[in-house]
Amino acid sequence: MRGVFYTIYPPEVFLDEEGDAFSVLDMSVQGRRLLAAQGPDGALTLERLLSTDPRDYLNPSFQPGTPVPPATDGV
């Protein structure tokens, strides 16, 4: 069993690979976990911040769309 999906979405909607526009990297930057989108030129922009500390979301460095700084903690 690969997994039981208990969702209102039909499987063909969420399992279909077509339409994947960009690759998403899971990484840590300055101690915060985030998802970064990699554009065709390799540049990384912040897609989503994954933090439970609400104060992080007011930090301009971690707004979605912000370029991910080169000095990362690693992928």
Add this chain to the structure above:
Amino acid sequence: MPWSQEPDGPERAATGEEAPGEPETERAEGEGDGAVPMRGADAATLLASLGQAGGPTRGTSPIHVLTVIGQVEGHLILPSKNKTTKYEHVIPQLVAIEQNPEVKGLLILLNTVGGDIEAGLAIAEMIRSLSKPTVSLVLGGGHSIGVPIAVAAGYSLIASTATLTLHPIRLNGMVIGVPQTYEYLDKMQDRVIRFIVENSRIPEGRLRELMFRTGELVRDVGTVLVGREAVEAGLIDEVGGVERAMQVVRERAGLASPAVQGSAGG
């Protein structure tokens, strides 16, 4: 090791120059007398309302927020066009919240279409077993496995326009080919029902009736509950929004209401 190197607690809030709006000198909430204008006063007010308790301003917010959005992703990585909540992120964050003495309560915001059933139940069980107060708020949707996650919190709220969808597990495109599969799904079904019943006020008979109702959903079985209907059914505690949810979690965490900032001293 993908996680932050800090030994305890969730990723720490930014301090110093990384956090515009923080008061430049460390001082307890309520000491501001308005004589020295604060840098980024609006941001500082918002930060204070999120619950910086008295004491050093460095450190993490006492109320943390977990958002559960999109599909709950478990063992299978979904195509990247999906917005997902990855359970391997959520589980350690919940452990960190449980462990960190600075964190006093957790607000869970949901807008999810459901997802991997075991990952969803794992998240729900972890929320339920936190020793700190938890409050959930369903915004938009809390469908399918989102229902156990929502009711797992100590207190649950739903926005008046948000919806919960109750439906059977097997009717989601899963092909029932062999008896073993049917039994497996049936046991899963019972597990989900039991969790919801144990963590809410809905009687089991009523939950089963709503889950297996025919004629309401087009081409499908189940029920959609909007806002108040979820409260009337006994699933959710209250219709409300962010302000009310924050009020409840702060009360349950033993935190004072945020003081009115910015006007003291004129």
